[in-house]
Amino acid sequence: MSIAYVPAMTQPPFPSGASIAIAGGGIIGLSIAALLGERGCQVTVYDPAEPGRGASWAAAGMLAPAFEAADHGDQHPDLLAACIASRRLWEDWARGLEDDTPGSLGFAGSGTLALATDEEGCARLEAMAGAIRAAGGTAHSMPRNELLAREPGLGDPVIAGLALASDGRIDNRAVVKALLARLEARPNVSIVRGPAPLRLVGGTVIAEGHDRAVIAAGWRSPGLIVRDGERELPLKSVVPSLAAVDPVKGQMLAVAGNADRPPHHTLRHGGLYIVPRRDRVIIGATSEPGAADTCIDPRAIADLKTAAGALLPDLSARPTLETWAGIRPGSPDHAPLVGPSEHPAILLACGHYRNGILLAPLTARLIAHSLQAGSVASDRLSDLAGLADAFSPRRFAAAPV
Numbered sequence: 001m002s003i004a005y006v007p008a009m010t011q012p013p014f015p016s017g018a019s020i021a022i023a024g025g026g027i028i029g030l031s032i033a034a035l036l037g038e039r040g041c042q043v044t045v046y047d048p049a050e051p052g053r054g055a056s057w058a059a060a061g062m063l064a065p066a067f068e069a070a071d072h073g074d075q076h077p078d079l080l081a082a083c084i085a086s087r088r089l090w091e092d093w094a095r096g097l098e099d100d101t102p103g104s105l106g107f108a109g110s111g112t113l114a115l116a117t118d119e120e121g122c123a124r125l126e127a128m129a130g131a132i133r134a135a136g137g138t139a140h141s142m143p144r145n146e147l148l149a150r151e152p153g154l155g156d157p158v159i160a161g162l163a164l165a166s167d168g169r170i171d172n173r174a175v176v177k178a179l180l181a182r183l184e185a186r187p188n189v190s191i192v193r194g195p196a197p198l199r200l201v202g203g204t205v206i207a208e209g210h211d212r213a214v215i216a217a218g219w220r221s222p223g224l225i226v227r228d229g230e231r232e233l234p235l236k237s238v239v240p241s242l243a244a245v246d247p248v249k250g251q252m253l254a255v256a257g258n259a260d261r262p263p264h265h266t267l268r269h270g271g272l273y274i275v276p277r278r279d280r281v282i283i284g285a286t287s288e289p290g291a292a293d294t295c296i297d298p299r300a301i302a303d304l305k306t307a308a309g310a311l312l313p314d315l316s317a318r319p320t321l322e323t324w325a326g327i328r329p330g331s332p333d334h335a336p337l338v339g340p341s342e343h344p345a346i347l348l349a350c351g352h353y354r355n356g357i358l359l360a361p362l363t364a365r366l367i368a369h370s371l372q373a374g375s376v377a378s379d380r381l382s383d384l385a386g387l388a389d390a391f392s393p394r395r396f397a398a399a400p401v
């Protein structure tokens with residue numbers, strides 16, 4: 001699927017004066033707020049915690065359609081297409097956010113090497129390359145000597161690799177700051193440090209004082225509180241599709257970095273990734289389904305550092321600068337729930353699992369599309385309607401709605 005980004009200035013405002021509540025101030029909620037704000041909506045972002053400091057802050061900022069979505073048998077069939085589409089949207093999305101300070105978000109459109117250390121790993125990379133090529137992308141297989149020419153310093157266990165043209169990165173913490181700055185400058189967008197005013201009225205969930213609400217609170221979305229008179233209910237008890245969203249904890253660390261020293265690429269090997277930043281190198285991540293705490297297990301951190309050191313020995317002796325944990329919002333098919341829920345006033349934008357940073361611009365587009373029925377032609381996003389159907393929360397609804 002190919003999707004062209006059309007600058008928001010060319011879009012008609014919609015629906016004029018509509019008041020939209022967004023529950024959740026992570027990168028998904030902030031991106032939706034930015035797009036809807038540009039399009040003339042009155043937007044209020046609600047978050048009881050500091051906006052952007054959950055999974056959006058914890059992430060490594062990978063924009064990695066190939067590694068995250070190619071060749072995984074157990075995922076939504078359209079996830080790869082969506083990830084590729086959103087990766088393309090990032091080109092302009094990043095440029096727009098960088099208006100004042102170009103390059104400040106550390107956007108790299110490519111520069112990822114997937115590594116193999118045994119025959120099984122080589123076979124997995126070949127399968128991944130096949131899936132990427134079938135989707136119209138490029139993946140260049142290379143033996144160890146060619147890898148070393150690109151990334152000197154790789155450890156002895158590395159025997160082969162794959163250069164992934166589609167997989168890049170961005171500084172997710174800088175993105176959060178840029179989004180917040182952009183929203184603060186908009187008179188029609190406000191950020192409230194508190195819960196969204198969700199109410200159950202006559203069996204229907206609404207956001208008091210708003211025309212629509214978008215639930216974008218990541219793994220916390222199912223547990224958001226809805227008031228029914230004096231009672232407080234978890235949102236998932238009245239929006240059954242939300243029961244599909246589960247926490248998946250990830251622990252990570254950062255070691256000292258230096259632009260003159262390796263790595264010069266994002267390196268990936270199974271669940272391990274090594275991501276260069278200006279002054280640090282991020283190493284992640286554990287994957288702990290069902291865990292919703294942010295405690296650090298020193299053994300898990302040590303294991304990550306040891307595994308990274310085997311791929312790139314130079315990392316082993318570097319001081320650890322930071323350790324942290326984030327909680328991904330998992331879903332059964334590893335794809336997000338985006339669009340209208342079982343309740344007409346409530347849309348969902350959650351369950352992005354490992355791809356929240358990558359899928360943020362596409363999610364904002366899909367939500368705008370859902371709120372602006374009949375505007376596909378003016379968006380010139382020919383595949384948007386198809387993706388909106390594909391990721392509809394209704395696929396997890398208890399009964400047809």
Ligand code: GLY
Binds near residue numbers: 062250284353354355
């Ligand atoms: N996107 C990488 C992760 O979730 O760990």
